[in-house]
Amino acid sequence: MFYVFLIQGVQPMYVCLCHGITERDIESAVDEGVRSLKELSATLGVATQCGKCSCHAKQCLRESIDRRHEGQQMHYAAITAI
Ligand code: FES
Numbered sequence: 001m002f003y004v005f006l007i008q009g010v011q012p013m014y015v016c017l018c019h020g021i022t023e024r025d026i027e028s029a030v031d032e033g034v035r036s037l038k039e040l041s042a043t044l045g046v047a048t049q050c051g052k053c054s055c056h057a058k059q060c061l062r063e064s065i066d067r068r069h070e071g072q073q074m075h076y077a078a079i080t081a082i
Contacts, residue, residue: 026061
């Protein structure tokens with residue numbers, strides 16, 4: 001059985017238990033330019049052992065990329081409003 005820690009703010013939200021990778025690690029990887037599961041696997045080792053984390057890792061990757069784009073759009077909107 002595959003378990004994920006769901007208590008945010010208290011414990012890190014683990015995505016890949018085999019490698020101890022958290023959502024924050026994925027967010028940091030996105031900040032450093034990672035944009036695909038293949039790149040995430042090469043960088044952090046996500047989904048390279050049992051593979052059970054691949055769907056959740058993909059979802060976290062997408063959400064991190066979306067948040068990053070939203071942040072950039074808000075920054076652009078703030079700049080153009082000046
Ligand atoms: S949980 Fe990520 S490879 Fe096993």
